[in-house]
Amino acid sequence: MTDSTDAPLDEPIRYEDEEKFLVRGEHAIRQIMQSLIDKRALVSGCAMPRNHTFPTSLVEVLEDDDAILIDGSASETINRSIEEASHITCVSRLDRIHVQFRLQGLTRVMQGGQIAFRADLPESVLRLQRREFYRLQVPVTQPLECAIPQHHPDGETTYDRYRVLDISGGGLALAVQAENPLLRPYKEFPGCMLHLPDSGPLSLRLMVKSLHSQLNQNGTESWRAGCQFTDLPRGGDALLQRYIFRLERQRSARDRGAA
Incomplete structure (x- = not known):
């Protein structure tokens, strides 16, 4: 089963906005799917229309069938959500490149004694190399x-404080304990305070881009708000980049230590 402690991945991207980055053709798509398997890439799935996200991974590209297998979950609640979905939007990374595809025709199967799901081979795959999509997880210890x-x-004026789940040069994701009427998609909030370490609070304007629930491995539900920076003060970009660079350096050091 997939380990849910891996770093969160990028938010899904609208296909129609990135048409020129779509990969088509069965051979090319099979190669991308196999690379995700070979690199043991974490895949973030979003079951529609309930908009429930879950961690998974690709198990196998079926050679004699236009289909793939993805890993199931230890949680039956998550498995039912996958089974009942009209489609699954999957997001992953290959060599720091954003990879996104849609899976349809999902059917529960057993693979090596574990629950898996068979899905039709994607018709297209989005491959997009763009720095602002590389969100870095904020360590729970920091x-x-x-x-x-x-x-x-x-x-x-009062302030509601939210834990930052991950951050990039273009935005951040916030942990929301329950669906919060304050954080509605496309609503802007001037005067937000981001409390970066080793510097004073950074005043910025945020726009909520997405708000959706996530099913955790234990079957509990949490909420995640994806936000975009729409205005930064002079020098704010440099402060953010310095903080992100330090996070990236720490993560690389951990990865080398675990290798």
Whole structure:
């Protein structure tokens, strides 16, 4: 089964916005699928229309059939969500390149005594190399918080603090304990405070781009808000890049130590 502790992947991208980066043709698509298997790449799946995300991986490209197998979950709740989905949007990375594809015709099967799902071979695969999509996980041992202001009718302003799950040069993802009416997609929040270590709070404007639930391995549900930076103060970009570079350097050191 897939380990849910791996670093979170990029948010799905609208295919129609990136048509020129689509890979078509059965041979090329089979090669990409096999590379994901060979590199043991983590795949983030999103079951539609319920919009439930889950970690998985590719198990096998079926040679005599236009199909692939993906790993099932230890959670029956997640497996039912996959089984009932109209389609699954899958996101992964290959050599730091964003890879995204859609799976349809999912059927539960048993593979080596484990639950897996057979799916039709994707008709196309999005391969996109763009720096702003490389989101880095914020270590739980070094928590990062972002405070979002709430303006009340009496003129008082209070701040709701959220844990940052991952961050990039273009935005961040926030952990939301339950669906929060404040964080609605495409709503903007000026005056947010990102509390970077070794510097004062960074004031910025955020736009919520997505808000969706995630099914965890134990069957519990959590919420994730993907946000875009829409305005940064002078020098803010450099502060962010310095922090991201340090996270990336620490992650690379951990990867070398585990190799």
